[in-house]
Amino acid sequence: MEKILDVKNLHVSFDTFAGEVRAIRGVDFSVNKGETLAIVGESGSGKSVTTKTIMRLLPDKIGKIKEGEILFDGKDLSKLSEKEMQKIRGKDISMIFQDPMTSLNPTMKIGAQIAEGLIKHQNLSKGAAKEKVIDLLNLVGIPNPEIRYNQYPHQFSGGMRQRVVIAIALACNPKVLIADEPTTALDVTIQAQILELMKDIQKKIETSIIFITHDLGVVANVADRVAVMYGGMICEIGTVDEIFYNPQHPYTWGLISSMPNLETEGELYAIPGTPPNLLYPPKGDAFAPRNEYALEIDFEKQPPMFKVSDTHYAATWLLHPDAPKVEPPLVIRERKKRYEASRGVSSTERRK
Template structure:
């Protein structure tokens, strides 16, 4: 498969009054043409910072890309000037933000906000851009787009506003679409419609999607591959089936055990003990060690490398080392494994 985007050993820090926050610590992943890659992890794990660095939307006054590359179309985006990035943002790489109300300008008609990237990046006339705006509103499922194009954001519901944000992001048929928790502010029925819409549109315009979420239920619906983030690092990566039915990292076990499914009885849902690491002073070994019920001495001393589980599945945990003791995953994980033929239970 063709790689459309490559992140290589990315390190990002924020300079604060308290000191240097090492928010991203050596993140690497690839995005392939036409696929949906979900980045999962709890708040503060570094999901949004990673993707905002691709768009170069980090605050200039206190953020610093300390190392690594973001390769797109043969260019390293971390080295481009603001002017060069303006030609890529919205045209080749677009972003759907979490809250549609703050993403839209309340003083501008919806149509004008969709027309803006078309006029800037595709040199369309106002008339042609307006026609395309109506077409895009129809594409994202907004009824009576000829009338709605002249309305303001406050005249739309939350779900409709999110559809408008998607229409703006898709206006120039981007090669990469970054969706930063695009359904968090919506209720479950609207959420399902938006996810369905994104899957449909991806097939129509053959775009690659990076989908950021902390909701594993959403991941099951949209992702081809999943990267699990913790403490500013990727700790496990694999196909959606591998991560859901054969996870290997104790953090992924915790995430999956904390998610109810149709088989869950009245047992209490698992919650991962403790809190995420302080990235002002990152831990020496495995960042997850203080919260890991399977912690070993080496976890506190050395950072684990990635161990290969299959050609598409890798996890950074010492439990996969040949000398590590055999550990049984939690019951919730074993239950999922039994539902999926072809995966091995245990180590």
């Protein structure tokens, strides 16, 4: 498949009063044309920092790209000036932020806010921009767009405001759409509608989506591939089926084990401990102190990415040929068994 975005060995640091926080430590991933890549992990794992770095929205003089490349359309975005980025941001790469109320200007009418990007990036007249805005409002499912065009954000519900934010992001038909937890502030019913809307729009305009979330239930419904982040690094990446039904990293085991389902009884599983303080990055595997399956080498040396399949890689020493055989938790084994049974895989094939 054709790569549209390629992030290579990305390192990002923040200069704080306490010292240098190494928020992103060697992140590698690519996004193919027309696919959805979900980036998942706990709060503080580096998901939002990674995508804000792609958009070059790091705070001035504090956030710095220390190393790496962000390749898009033959250009390294990490090397572009702010003026050059302004021609790409909102036009070729757009972003949907988490809270629609803080993403919209409360003093501007909705129509004017959506039209702003069209006038700037596509040089449309006000009349032509208005026609396109009304089409966009229809596309994102807002009724009576001609009336809504002249209304303010406070006249919209939370779900409708998020639809407006999506319309702004889609206005210039971006090649890459970054969605940073776009449904977190919404109730479950509206959340499902927004996710369905994004899938429908992706089919219509063939954009690529990077979907940031901590909710694995959301990931199952929207993603083609999944990257799991922890401690400022990607610890596992694969197709959505590989991550959900054949995860290899103990951190991914923990995330999936903590997902409730209809068979869940008693207390939910919670990963013990807390994420690392990246002011003092760990020497070995960042997850080692919380990992009940950790080996001695986990505390000494960061594991490389081991290949599980052509599309599946995981950074855990448990995949080393000399590592002891470790069974994943029962809930992971049961999920895999049910998945293989649904695909008609025999017990003999499973043992292989």
